[in-house]
Amino acid sequence: MTTNPEIQQFWKEFLASLPPGSPKPILSDSWYFGNSAEMAARLGELVREGTKTATAGLLWSYEAENEPLPEPGQFFIIIDWENHPLCVIQTSHVQVLPFNQVGEEHAFLEGEGDRSLKYWRDVHWKFFSMECQEIGKSPSNTMPVVCERFRRVYRK
Secondary structure, eight states: OOHHHHHHHHHHHHHHHSSSTTOOOEEEEEEEESSSSHHHHHHHHHHHHHHHOOEEHHHHHHHHHHHHOOTTOOEEEEEEEOOEEEEEEEEEEEEEEGGGGHHHHHHHHTOOTTOHHHHHHHHHHHHHHHHHHTOOOOOTTTTTTEEEEEEEEEEE
């Protein structure tokens, strides 16, 4: 678990909010969305307000960073760029799909822009292309995308 006192306190508050006698979840990690303060704030707030219930990441980036894929049942604290906690989510579903097979439902659940598949593909193509460049891969319509669904389980 993180050593950040603010995140530790937020996790304790979440645990205290659970009904008496319920199982005590384990915190898997804390993380922010995107690669900038603006993106982390905007997407984090969409999760905090309940609009964003899915995300997508490039499998190649997970592999390049030797990062494990999320698993159903895991709990994460979503933070902003400055490591301030925004909310707690629990992963409910993870599926790896080729970029061109990510569908309308997933795009809608991501909650970004007009929530259309076209918007999702345009934005994620640009983002994943930058990631590909950083890790020495070439973007393609079949690049593997980790599609994660989650539910927000706590916020202040």
